[in-house]
Amino acid sequence: MSRRNPVITGSGIICAAGCGVAAVWESVRANRSGLGPLTLFSSPRYGNHLVGQVRDNVDKLAGNVRGSRSDKLSWIAAREALAAAGLESGSGKINPARAGVMLGATVGGMLGTEKLLARLLRENKHRFGALRFHECAGAADLCARKIGALGSVATISTACSAGAMAILAAAELIEQGEADLMLAGAGDSLSRLTLNGFGSLLLLDPNGCRPFDAQRAGISLGEGAAMLIIEAEATALARGATILARLAGWGASCDAFHATAPRPDGSGALAAMQRALHCGQLQPGEIDFVWAHGTATPDNDAMETRALKQLFGGRPPPVASVKRFFGHTLAASGPIKAVLAAQSLRQQAVPGTPGFEFADAALGLQPVKEFRPQPLSRVLSNSFGFGGNNVALVFERADSRPTMSVPGHSSVIRTCGVNSPGSAAMAALLPPEQTRSKGFAVLGIGAVSAVGSSLAQIAAAFSNGRPATSPFPVPLISPAAQAQVYACGEFGADQFIEPAKRRKLSRLQQMALVAARNSLSFGPAAVAPEKVCVAIGTGLGSLNDTAAFVENMILKNERVPRPSLFVNSLHNSLASQIAIELGFSGLNSTPVQREISFETALWQAATELASGRADFALAGAADELNPHHLAAGMRWGWWRDSSPEIRPFAGALKNRERPPPGEGATVVALGRAQTSLSPLAYASAIRIGRSEQQNARAEARWIAQTLERDGIPVGSVDLLLTGANGLTESDDFYRSIAGGLSRLAGRTIACGAYKHACGEHHSASAFGFLTAAALVRGEIAPEHCTMDKTTSPPACRTVVLFAFSPTGTKGMCCVRA
Amino acid sequence: MESLIEELKAKIITGFNLEGVTAADINPDEPIFGTGLELDSIDALELVAILEQDYGIVILERSVADKAFASLRALAEFVVANRT
Numbered sequence: 045m046s047r048r049n050p051v052i053t054g055s056g057i058i059c060a061a062g063c064g065v066a067a068v069w070e071s072v073r074a075n076r077s078g079l080g081p082l083t084l085f086s087s088p089r090y091g092n093h094l095v096g097q098v099r100d101n102v103d104k105l106a107g108n109v110r111g112s113r114s115d116k117l118s119w120i121a122a123r124e125a126l127a128a129a130g131l132e133s134g135s136g137k138i139n140p141a142r143a144g145v146m147l148g149a150t151v152g153g154m155l156g157t158e159k160l161l162a163r164l165l166r167e168n169k170h171r172f173g174a175l176r177f178h179e180c181a182g183a184a185d186l187c188a189r190k191i192g193a194l195g196s197v198a199t200i201s202t203a204c205s206a207g208a209m210a211i212l213a214a215a216e217l218i219e220q221g222e223a224d225l226m227l228a229g230a231g232d233s234l235s236r237l238t239l240n241g242f243g244s245l246l247l248l249d250p251n252g253c254r255p256f257d258a259q260r261a262g263i264s265l266g267e268g269a270a271m272l273i274i275e276a277e278a279t280a281l282a283r284g285a286t287i288l289a290r291l292a293g294w295g296a297s298c299d300a301f302h303a304t305a306p307r308p309d310g311s312g313a314l315a316a317m318q319r320a321l322h323c324g325q326l327q328p329g330e331i332d333f334v335w336a337h338g339t340a341t342p343d344n345d346a347m348e349t350r351a352l353k354q355l356f357g358g359r360p361p362p363v364a365s366v367k368r369f370f371g372h373t374l375a376a377s378g379p380i381k382a383v384l385a386a387q388s389l390r391q392q393a394v395p396g397t398p399g400f401e402f403a404d405a406a407l408g409l410q411p412v413k414e415f416r417p418q419p420l421s422r423v424l425s426n427s428f429g430f431g432g433n434n435v436a437l438v439f440e441r442a443d444s445r446p447t448m449s450v451p452g453h454s455s456v457i458r459t460c461g462v463n464s465p466g467s468a469a470m471a472a473l474l475p476p477e478q479t480r481s482k483g484f485a486v487l488g489i490g491a492v493s494a495v496g497s498s499l500a501q502i503a504a505a506f507s508n509g510r511p512a513t514s515p516f517p518v519p520l521i522s523p524a525a526q527a528q529v530y531a532c533g534e535f536g537a538d539q540f541i542e543p544a545k546r547r548k549l550s551r552l553q554q555m556a557l558v559a560a561r562n563s564l565s566f567g568p569a570a571v572a573p574e575k576v577c578v579a580i581g582t583g584l585g586s587l588n589d590t591a592a593f594v595e596n597m598i599l600k601n602e603r604v605p606r607p608s609l610f611v612n613s614l615h616n617s618l619a620s621q622i623a624i625e626l627g628f629s630g631l632n633s634t635p636v637q638r639e640i641s642f643e644t645a646l647w648q649a650a651t652e653l654a655s656g657r658a659d660f661a662l663a664g665a666a667d668e669l670n671p672h673h674l675a676a677g678m679r680w681g682w683w684r685d686s687s688p689e690i691r692p693f694a695g696a697l698k699n700r701e702r703p704p705p706g707e708g709a710t711v712v713a714l715g716r717a718q719t720s721l722s723p724l725a726y727a728s729a730i731r732i733g734r735s736e737q738q739n740a741r742a743e744a745r746w747i748a749q750t751l752e753r754d755g756i757p758v759g760s761v762d763l764l765l766t767g768a769n770g771l772t773e774s775d776d777f778y779r780s781i782a783g784g785l786s787r788l789a790g791r792t793i794a795c796g797a798y799k800h801a802c803g804e805h806h807s808a809s810a811f812g813f814l815t816a817a818a819l820v821r822g823e824i825a826p827e828h829c830t831m832d833k834t835t836s837p838p839a840c841r842t843v844v845l846f847a848f849s850p851t852g853t854k855g856m857c858c859v860r861a
Numbered sequence: 862m863e864s865l866i867e868e869l870k871a872k873i874i875t876g877f878n879l880e881g882v883t884a885a886d887i888n889p890d891e892p893i894f895g896t897g898l899e900l901d902s903i904d905a906l907e908l909v910a911i912l913e914q915d916y917g918i919v920i921l922e923r924s925v926a927d928k929a930f931a932s933l934r935a936l937a938e939f940v941v942a943n944r945t
Contacts, residue, residue, distance in 0.1 A: 245906055246923040261922065305902055342923070544899045547878040604914045607906035 049277040050218040051442070053285040054129025055383040056121040056229075059268030059370035060096035063105065064124060068369075068380075069387050072395045073415050077368045079252050079264050082234070085155070089602035090239050094252040096266025096371020097234060111177050111186050112153030117269035117376075118183035118231030119190065125227065126191065129273040129285060133190060137283060144195030144223040144734075145188040146214040148206025148230035148375040149636065150614070152180035155235045161591070161672070162598045170521060172676035179584065180615070180636040183231050183269075185851040188734055195223040197734040197853050198637040198644040201375070201585075201615035203429030204337075205296075206230055207270070208378025209633060212294040212435055214274050216651050222731075224279040229379035231269030237590070238374065239265055240597050241610035245304060253340035253372070255365030255397050256349070256411045258404040260340040266371020270379035272386075289386035292422060292440035293326060295319025298632035299432020300573065300623040303548075303611045306343055306428060310351030312629065313337075315574065316434035317355050317424060319657070324438050326422065328356050331438070333394050333418065335381040335425040336411070338365020339372055340399065348426065349407045364412040368399035378427035378435065385423050385439040394418045430611070431620025433632050482717035483728025483754065483858070484653055487660075489814050490562025492555040493708040494530035495801050497562065503818050505801055506828040511689035512801060513704055520675035527674045528687045530706030530803025545625070550586035550612035553621050555709035556666040560622045563662060563713040566721060576628035577652035577661040578619045580711065581641025583806020585615040587670035618666055622711075630658050639767065640847050641665050642710070642810035643732050643855020649714055650730045664711030665807035674705065690804065692768040692797035693775050693831050703769040706803015710810035725817045729754040729844075729858040736852060738777050744784025747844055747856055756858055758789040762840040763826060765816050767847055768797035769804055781846065794837055796829030809847035809855070816843040816859035865937045876911050877904055889933040905930055917945035 057064065060078030061071035071078060079094040087093075098117065106116035131137050156174035163169040181199045188197040196217050202209045207230030214228035232238075242248050242265060249262035280287060297319060299312035306312065321328060337348055345365075352360040366384065373380055388394055396414040403410050421444050427435045491497060494512040495505030505512060514533075515526040537546055537554040540561050546554060560580075593609035611617060616634040623632050631652050635644035642665035649661035677683045682702035690703045697703065717726060731750045735742065748758045764785055766778035782795035796819075802811040818824040819840040827836040841861045848854045870884040873893070877900065887898065894905045909926055912918040918940065920926050929939040 243921070244910070245903075246909070246921065246926060248921075250921075261924075302901070303903060543878075543880045547880075548903065604910045606910055608903050611903060 048219045050215040050274045050291040051277045051287045052289045052386050053275050053280050054125040054273035056124025057270040057383045058120045061369040063100045075396045077398045078370050093250045113233035114231045115182045115186050121269040121271040122187045125271040125273050140192045140194040142224040143193040145184050145193050145197045145227045146210045147184040147199050148210040149180035150375045151232040151235050153177035154237050158236045165598050175676050181638045196732045201634050201636040202433035205427035205429035205433045205435040206375035208427035208435035215291050218276050224276045226274045229271035230375035232374040232376050234267040240605045244605035244607040253367050254399040255338040255340040256345050257400045258402040263339045264371040266373040268373040268376045270383045287442040289389045290440040293320040293324025293438035295436050296631040297434045298623045298629045300629045301432050304430050306347040310347040312432050313351035313434050316436040320436035320438050331424045332420045333423045334363040336363050336365045337426040337428045349409045362412045364395050364397045366395050381425045389441045431616050482726045485715045485719045485723035486725045487715050488563040488566040488713040490559040491710045492535040493802050503823040506824045513689045518674045527683050528704045550589040552586040552668040556618045559709040559711040563711040571660045573627045574629045575659040577630040577658040578623050579633045579645035579648040579663050580619040581635040581645040581665040583667050586612045639849035640853050640855040661714045665810035666709035667805045667807040669707045690770045690800045695772045703804040706805045725820050726860045732855040734853045740780030741784045743781045748788045760842045761793050762837045763794050763796045763843045765796045765843050765845045769799045794830045816845045820861040893930050918943045
C-alpha cells in the first residue's frame with residue numbers, strides 16, 4: 045500500500061510582517077510587529093487604528109495577474125510555495141490530474157465591490173466590472189489555472205478558520221488518494237466591510253492587539269496570504285522533494301452556540317483539538333508547543349485558555365499568539381500559522397507574543413513573551429471562526445517518523461480519514477459492511493425553491509410545465525427596470541422558525557434553515573450531536589444583508605454600523621446557524637466554489653460519513669436574488685425586462701443574453717447506506733474536479749471513471765442531469781457529454797435539465813440533486829427533464845448529476861433508487 | 862427620566878421587532894440583555910447603533926457598552942449624561 049501521509053514540501057507567505065517565509069520569520073525572530081497605519085483606503089471611523097496592512101506593492105509583486113487584492117495576495121504566496129517545493133511553473137513536475145487547490149477565503153473581492161458601490165451610490169456611476177472579481181472562489185480559480193491543476197479545486201469560507209479548514213480538506217483529499225499534491229491555504233485583503241464589521245462588534249483594539257494580556261481589548265485587523273504545498277509522502281519522496289514538516293493530525297468541530305461569541309467553556313475548541321490528536325493517534329503530552337488562535341478579544345482568549353487547560357490537564361505546553369506581528373488576517377490566519385509552524389519545527393525555535401505585557405490572573409496563562417530556541421517534535425495550531433467553526437491542526441518534524449514505508453508499522457496508518465467517498469481503492473482496508481456498493485443513504489431532502497418547498501409541489505411544477513418566473517424590481521439602474529426571475533416567494537419561515545430567532549436571521553439563512561428542517565422530516569433516530577456534519581455551500585452568501593451593511597457604511601460615512609448585518613454577511617453563517625438551531629457539533633463548513641459549492645459540500649459531508657467521524661450529515665447549498673446583482677446583469681445585457689423563461693435544449697437565448705436568474709436553498713440529509721430508516725435514494729460517486737477547457741469527451745471519461753471506481757457500471761446510467769439552461773453553447777456541451785457517455789456505455793444515456801424549474805444560480809445543482817432523487821423515485825417523469833418525449837427513457841433508476849462552472853471547476857454524484 | 866425610559870423601551874421593541882412584547886414587559890431595573898427578552902450580545906451592539914443614530918452617542922469600547930446596558934435605568938442615565 046502506498047503511503048498517503050500528507051507532508052508539507054513548500055510554503056509561501058505575504059503579510060504585514062513581510063513578504064516571503066524568510067522575511068516573516070526574521071520579523072518573528074526579532075519580535076518585530078508589522079502593525080501600522082491604515083493607508084490602503086480611508087476610514088473616517090477607524091482610520092486611526094493600527095492595522096496589519098501589507099506594505100509591499102501587491103499589484104507589482106503579483107505580476108501579470110488579474111483579480112482582486114485577495115486573489116493577488118494568494119497568488120504571491122502560492123508562487124513562493126511552488127518555488128520552494130521545486131515546482132515552478134514550466135518545471136513539468138506537477139501531474140495536473142493528480143494536483144488540486146483547496147483555499148479558504150472570507151473577503152474575496154469585497155474591497156473592489158465597496159468602491160463600485162460607493163461610486164454607484166455617491167456619483168450614480170454604473171461600473172459593475174469589479175463584480176467579476178467579487179467572489180471568494182477567485183483565488184482558487186486563479187491558482188488552479190496558473191498551475192494547471194485538474195484535480196479537486198474548491199474554496200471554503202468558515203470565517204477565521206477558513207484557511208485551516210482548507211488545509212484539513214486538502215489533507216483529506218491526499219489521504220483518500222484523490223490527489224498527490226494540493227496547494228492549500230488562504231488569502232484575505234483588508235476591506236471596509238471587515239474593518240467596520242469588527243468595529244460594529246466592538247472587537248477592535250485601536251492601539252494594537254494584546255493577546256492573553258489582562259488589558260486585552262480586541263483584535264487588530266490584518267491582511268495577507270499563506271500557502272502550503274501538501275503532498276502524499278510516497279509521491280513527494282519519489283520526486284525527491286524535501287519534506288519541511290508533516291501534517292500529523294487535523295480536527296474540526298462546531299460550537300453550535302452563537303453567531304459570534306465562542307462557547308465560553310471552550311468545549312467546542314477542545315473538541316477540535318481532541319479530534320486532531322485522535323486523528324494523529326497522539327497524546328496531549330506529545331505536543332511541545334501551541335500556536336494559539338489568540339485574537340486578543342476578551343472572549344476568545346479566555347475560552348481558548350480554558351480549552352487548553354482542559355486538554356493538557358491544567359499544564360499546557362508553551363503557548364504563543366503571533367497576531368500582533370501581522371494582525372488578524374481572517375481566513376489566512378490558519379495558513380500563516382501553518383507556514384510558521386513548519387518553519388518553527390525546522391528552526392527548533394518558538395515565537396513570542398508581542399503585545400502581551402501583563403498576565404491576566406483570571407486566565408492564569410503566561411504565554412511565551414519572546415522568541416527563543418526550543419526543541420520541538422510536534423506543535424498544535426488553533427483556528428476558530430465566527431459561528432463556532434473550529435479547526436485544529438498538528439504539525440510534526442519531518443524526521444520524526446520513518447520516511448520509508450515499513451511493513452507492519454502501524455503508526456503510518458491513521459484513523460482520521462479511513463475511506464474515500466468516491467474511491468473504492470481503499471475498500472480493502474475496511475470491514476466488509478463498509479464497502480460502498482450503494483454509497484450513502486439519502487434520508488431526507490428539504491428545499492425552498494421558485495416552484496415550492498415540498499417534493500410534491502416541485503414534482504407537480506415539472507409536470508405542469510408552466511414557467512415559474514415572476515418580475516423583480518431593479519431600482520439601481522436608470523430607468524428602473526424589472527427582471528424576470530425565479531424567486532422563492534413566501535416559504536413558510538414563520539412556521540419553522542420562532543419569531544425571536546427569525547428576526548435576526550437573513551432571508552437566505554431562513555431559506556437554508558427551513559430547507560434543513562424539512563430535510564429532517566423523516567425523524568432521525570437519536571443521533572449524537574457531535575457526530576452530525578453540516579456543510580452548506582453558497583456562491584454569494586446573504587447578498588442582501590451584505591449589500592445593506594456596505595450601503596449603510598457608504599451613505600452614513602461609517603456612522604452607525606450595523607452589527608447584525610455584518611454577522612449575516614459571513615458566508616458560514618448559513619451552516620453555523622443550522623448547527624446552532626439544531627445543536628449539531630460535528631464538522632461545519634460553507635464551501636463557496638461558484639456553481640460547485642453544493643458538490644463541495646456534498647464531498648465534505650461524504651468524507652465525514654465515510655471516515656466514521658459523522659453518523660449523519662446535512663449537505664446543501666443556498667443563494668438569493670439581489671437587486672445589485674440583477675442591475676449589473678441587466679447593465680451587461682444579460683437580462684432584459686422581458687427575458688424569456690429558461691427552456692433547456694430549445695436554443696431560445698440570443699447574443700449576450702443569459703438565462704434568467706433564480707434563487708433557492710436545498711438541503712440533503714445523508715446517512716450510511718446500512719440504515720434502519722428507509723432511504724429516499726442512494727448517493728455515490730461524489731467527486732469534485734477541474735477542467736482546463738470545455739471538452740465533452742474528456743468529461744464523459746471523467747464521469748465514467750468516477751462511476752467505475754465506485755463500482756457503478758456506466759451502462760446502468762439512465763440519465764445525465766445537467767445545468768443545461770437554454771444557452772445553445774451550454775446545452776450542446778452537456779448533450780455532447782451525454783453522447784460521449786452513451787458511447788462508453790454502449791447504450792443511449794439521455795441528457796436532462798432542471799434549471800427551467802429553479803432558475804440560474806450558484807446553488808441550482810443542489811436543486812438538481814433533489815430533481816435526481818425525484819426522478820429515480822418516479823416522482824418526476826424523465827421527459828420533463830429531457831424536454832423530449834421521444835428520446836426519454838421510460839423510467840430512471842440511476843441518474844448522474846453533473847455540474848460545471850464557467851471557471852472549469854466541476855462536480856458530480858450518482859443518485860440511484 | 863421615566864419618559865426617556867419609555868422612549869428607550871419603544872426603541873428596543875421596534876428596533877428588534879419584538880413581536881408580542883409590550884413596554885410593560887420590560888423591567889427598567891433588570892439587565893437588558895441575557896434576560897427574559899431573549900436579547901443577546903448582537904442585540905446589545907444593535908442598541909449601540911441605535912444610540913448613535915438617535916442620540917449621537919458613539920461607543921467604541923465594549924467595557925463602556927457593558928456598563929451602559931446594566932439596566933434600562935442605567936442606560937437612560939447614560940443617555941442623559943452623553944447625548945449630543
